[in-house]
Amino acid sequence: MIPLYYSLRNLWTRRLTTALTVVGMALVVFVFAATLMLVEGLQQTLVDTGSPENMVLIRKGSETEVQSGIDRDAAAILASQPEVAIGGDGQPLFARESVVLINLAKRGSDEEANVIIRGIGPASLALRPQVRLVEGRMPRPGAAEIVAGASIARRFRGAALGESVRFGMRDWQVVGVFDAGATGFSSEIWGDVDQLMQAFRRPVYSSVVFRLRDPGAFAGYKERIETDPRLTVVAKREIQFYADQSAAMGTFLRILGTTLTLIFSVGAVIGAMITMYAAVAGRITEIGILRSLGFGRGSILLAFVAESLLLGLLGGLAGLFFASFMQLITISTMNWQTFAELAFGFSLTFGIALKCLAFALVMGLSGGLLPALRAARMNLVEALRAA
């Protein structure tokens, strides 16, 4: 076996071409990694938004809370089901909520974006352990008060603590800011459900959320409730509910990213191939020498394949290195399923890093295999005569 340092030193010897080839591959890996990280970030955000033991009920046939409607009678029936868990205060962990979209202006520009206003009940906060009040207090029932998610408070005009926002023909005082980590709630504004329904003249709730007393009771509960003739609701686990909302966007991002990656990777592979063909052409005598010393065609093939795999590995590592900085960036975009602003980040996982490195190695291999075969196939006598 020709030692690996032979391949490494050759890459180092022609470091300018090596660097250019690596940059090409790194760019592709960067795009690939960024896509996967974005999809991952989106999924994490929406999946983290739900709690596994929570149930969400919306009207049958609607996919989001905004489209849904659950009237007061139905809500009362749902509240009295035996599966509803009881909280520490003896009250059921059950919240009637309403969700509307409003237009708010962003800070420092005239741009407007949709923001989710969620009307909450007394149990809403307890049902979302990932939501923490970081400033101020929660709205008092019966008052025109709201609390804003950290991401909204930062980015929208009037949404910070002490400021006020006008919607539903009223001014709403921001009395608190909550942090919900990397979840969809961080991009919401919460207020008292009755106040909000009055302001928006809405007769029905959007959804009800409750905690299951026994998580194992899910299937039976779902079956019974969805076939109850008095109700027209679907019941989902909260996790599933939010995961479903990310599916279409995730698919779109994945297709877009994969397409871009494939187009770029053709360029990078051709670049690697040119580099490797040049390397083979410049080392014909050297190949002859190695063969005359007794190294077989297989060894020559391996040495050149190793060289291009190393190129790929370097490109992969460089691409991942730059992609890892994307984690510092938060993207806020429209979630088409809810038409509301949603802030989420790039999330680099071990699995994504592995996928990117594997992809980079495949690029290296694709670029290097034909040149390596040419090197291995070379006629020994001619190779030695090339000197």
Next chain:
Amino acid sequence: MTSPSTPIVEIRNLFKSYLRSSQRVPVLEDITLDVADGEFLALMGPSGSGKSTLLNLIAGIDHPDSGLLRVGGVEVSALSEGELAAWRAAHVGFIFQFYNLIPVLTAFENVELPLLLTPLSRKERHEHVALALRLVSLEDRMDHRPGQLSGGQQQRVAIARALITDPTILVADEPTGDLDRESAEEVLGLMDRLNREFGKTVIMVTHDPRAAEKARVIRHLEKGLLNHVPA
């Protein structure tokens, strides 16, 4: 081991031709040659007479068209490509005109290269390489790349690489062709020593009469035919 009476290289009625633009060009015609164990043979002759071709055949780099070629009792012409590679690694040491060291490897690594095909341990390899470099008086240059060495020094590294596996024969194709007089003398002196002190069989192609003087037998190739000239 072969007994002193049996030659280390036996060539009988060897023919070799090349195909050039669909025309068969004969290069070697009916070559018959014996090289005794421990001999130092110089092959001379005009350019294009087939010296390198003959050397390549003996070294198992090229295949003859017909005829018998036996080296150290092994019928080289009958070996497959894979067998030939292994045979070369074990039995042939090469010295080329342009040194042909691997530029990205140090002197030490260049000499070690053939040993990577043997089952020797890392420690054993290091001992062998150190010994070989000492023999060519380059132990202080073992971390230098070929580009940092003079032509004569590079050729001495090449000699160390050629003898590192203790091969049956040493083949050298114009080993002094690219060297100044002084370096050439050094290299020839080394080859002479390898031949006399260590009993290595050396077959050397050369244009240089001064180089041929070192040899104990000189053979002339003329248009693919061998003439015998006693040294």
